[in-house]
């Protein structure tokens with residue numbers, strides 16, 4: 001049977017976090033809080049006789065992204081009218097870049113397979129600026145339209161068809177989201193629709209160089225929907241080809257309820273949009289000096305940070321990936337490691353990474369908050385991890401301390417003090433407990449003395465239980481062995 005492989009190219013739309021809209025002075029507002037149609041003017045609603053003006057900040061944000069994606073920046077790019085008629089588009093056209101986009105020919109590195117140390121470069125075809133549309137709110141008998149979003153700066157990032165699995169499509173979209181957040185140009189909040197994905201999917205016989213006929217899945221607004229929809233399309237197209245039927249090129253939507261794709265319309269061609277250079281805007285010139293300034297101001301990007309975390313702190317690729325996906329998390333981790341530099345314990349950066357990515361992340365997820373909203377300062381986390389490392393408290397007590405810190409804040413030391421969580425390490429405090437356990441269990445002791453050596457483990461368990469896990473296991477073991485030896489000697493000298 002012929003084997004087929006998927007080929008995927010993604011178009012990503014990201015609203016830019018500018019103060020004002022792309023071509024007018026209206027504020028960009030959060031749809032969750034703003035009254036509908038409270039931030040509109042004659043320009044973003046397309047009144048005759050008004051003139052658009054290019055938002056410089058939006059261009060700067062677009063440059064940040066384009067440079068971070070290793071693109072070539074066009075000295076001159078041109079805005080065009082993309083004509084189509086839809087109620088959410090008050091002008092009857094959208095201003096977008098078409099023939100001459102702001103940036104082209106970039107790439108981004110992603111992990112190519114789950115658990116694989118290898119990475120692959122996904123080529124970026126183009127990055128261009130456009131404006132968002134308004135928003136339709138459908139009710140049973142009527143629809144309402146909110147133009148607050150109309151004219152919000154929108155960045156479109158188009159990949160080459162380089163993604164060869166659902167996994168890669170997901171990694172790519174996660175990597176882009178992470179990048180946009182690092183660059184502080186987009187919040188990455190998919191639920192609010194500020195970041196949206198469209199997936200172009202085709203399949204072809206494995207090994208073939210030619211591209212198959214694609215379908216385009218519109219408006220995917222969660223990573224889950226993206227993965228599911230792409231997977232569904234791959235299976236559907238593969239089944240068609242297997243039974244000798246052609247794939248028809250069209251646009252489909254993702255039905256979340258039924259978990260299937262549904263045909264929307266046959267694909268428009270560029271000429272359907274009657275693109276024409278926007279007569280009301282001059283060509284956009286970007287000076288080399290400006291590009292240099294933007295490049296120089298770029299922060300350390302996720303991929304660079306990830307490899308630095310691996311070499312500098314000895315983290316695995318996986319751990320480094322987890323800790324660098326979000327800039328605030330990466331900053332938190334580095335602040336923690338920074339405050340641990342005095343420590344002699346060279347594995348502390350690794351230990352901190354573990355406590356952070358398993359225990360603290362768990363608490364953050366549960367409470368649904370971000371790391372910079374947490375009560376647990378990076379310094380407190382380090383002091384807590386150090387206490388576990390040097391044996392002052394057990395790992396189990398460490399988790400308790402973390403939970404209390406997370407809920408109430410405070411210092412780990414005083415939580416240990418207040419709750420009596422310090423381990424009993426000194427022999428003087430452990431010995432009476434050992435003696436008590438031995439005298440409470442005369443039958444087991446007799447068996448032990450008669451030769452059942454394995455019972456010493458059982459005694460150790462009883463001691464740990466009697467101290468509620470606070471005894472330092474090594475110290476408890478030493479005290480128990482000493483006590484049993486004494487008894488043995490007493491017995492054999494009789």
Ligand code: ADP
Nearest residue numbers: 007008009010159160161200201202211212214
């Ligand atoms: P449009 O959607 O406007 O027609 P393009 O033709 O440039 O734009 O393609 C858009 C996206 O589709 C790009 O991300 C590209 O990589 C991807 N793509 C194009 N052809 C295929 C194909 N045969 N299979 C999968 N993806 C494809």
Ligand code: MG
Nearest residue numbers: 011198200216
């Ligand atoms: Mg498209």
Ligand code: ZN
Nearest residue numbers: 024026041044
């Ligand atoms: Zn406006």
